[in-house]
Amino acid sequence: MSLVAGIDVGSTSTKAVLLNGSENHHLIRPTGWSPRDAGTAILEDLLKISGFPKDQLKKIVATGYGRVSLTFSDKAVTEITCHARGAAYLVPELDTIIDIGGQDSKVIKVNSFGQVLDFFMNDKCAAGTGRFLQIMANALGFDVSDLGNLPPEEPVTISNMCTVFAESEVIGLLAQGVSKNAMVAGLHQAIARRISSMVRKLGNYDRIVFTGGVALNRGVHQCLENELSKNVYVPEKCQLAGALGAALIAQDLLRKD
Template identity: 60%
Template sequence: MLAVGIDVGSISTKVVVLANDKMSYLIRPTGWSPREVGKESYYEILEREGYTPDQVGYIVGTGYGRISLPFVNKVVTEITCHGRGASFLLPQAHLVIDIGGQDSKVIKIDQKGKVQNFIMNDKCAAGTGRFLQVMAATLGLDVSELGELGRDEEQNPVVINSMCTVFAESEVIGLLAQGVDKASTIAALHRSIARRIAAMVNRIGVNGPVCFRGFDALVAEAT
């Protein structure tokens, strides 16, 4: 029997199908209807992989839109799923850093993936995937380009002080007006996010390997 996990996030929806030792996944934008995208993504991945709903033994829903999935067997919080998932993929991990579309989390877990403590920033979009989307649009880029370009910093490092999306956007526009190249500006954005996450990590403590996942993992090498 198959096990299916559906994560309906604020920006993207992810579906994973486990069939013994085979794992398949699908990622697509969430859009305006969490219920519809969750259902469509579920059937899409089954059809793509050659499975039928009758072969599915259990479905777990999580994420921002998890309550919009009436066909799942169980609904679990993102934080619990992060802990178990990190332990499954990286058994030695003791800390999970998750940069979501609209919030960021630092989660301490034990050897079995159970959550011991966590800190979450959900007050604003600062340092999240949405933050990077806005900054990419301001720079006239696709968000997928930020990682590669951020490694090409040529000038002396510049600083972006504000983590508020609105004020940081103004700082980016100001840097470009001063002639600062895009690569250096992107690198400054990466550093500002890293500082914010480092402060959260310092509050909760770290004593082992870290699992880094989420939106900013796309640009992890640049930070």
């Protein structure tokens, strides 16, 4: 038995992955107000669901913004390093990772071993993140998870990326009679443009992987492919890249022991 865990406590959702050799189990749930409680509870529940006794767990690596609050972990590793490792495992031979989470967005350049070569994170605001989409969805009367499934329409130009100003811009456009679907298409395009300029800032790109909760949004995904003129891969477990990376690093730790 070589059971290890990776826990990714993000601003919006908490993810956990258990690895036992090549066997794996996972769980995703909302973080709530306490990153420590969220991280503790998800691990206990995942162990229960997958039928492993707690004392067989050999190593735990924590990541995400709540990583330091999980004092029971063996190591805290940044989500940048963990996402790189996890994404490279899910999609071998990638060179670029776009991760858009609830509260930040980042672009990471990696080598074939999933090691970080360079990275770029967004500014200290919600511009272009999951939170941004959530607030816009509220303003338009949609559920955030539906945004990517709306029928495609010619996008209207949204010029503000600041969440507060973009919301007033959206309300102003609604007043002018712009359709909600055109607005959503415009928001997706605005995010994709912003992220694409981050990608270009880090130099050449060829094989791009898109992770994080926003990768579930097909509209943003499509706009990114258009902006970058490349295929952008979204792995099936796109939200789990960080937790998976953490679990893989936990395996490394176990091997070193």
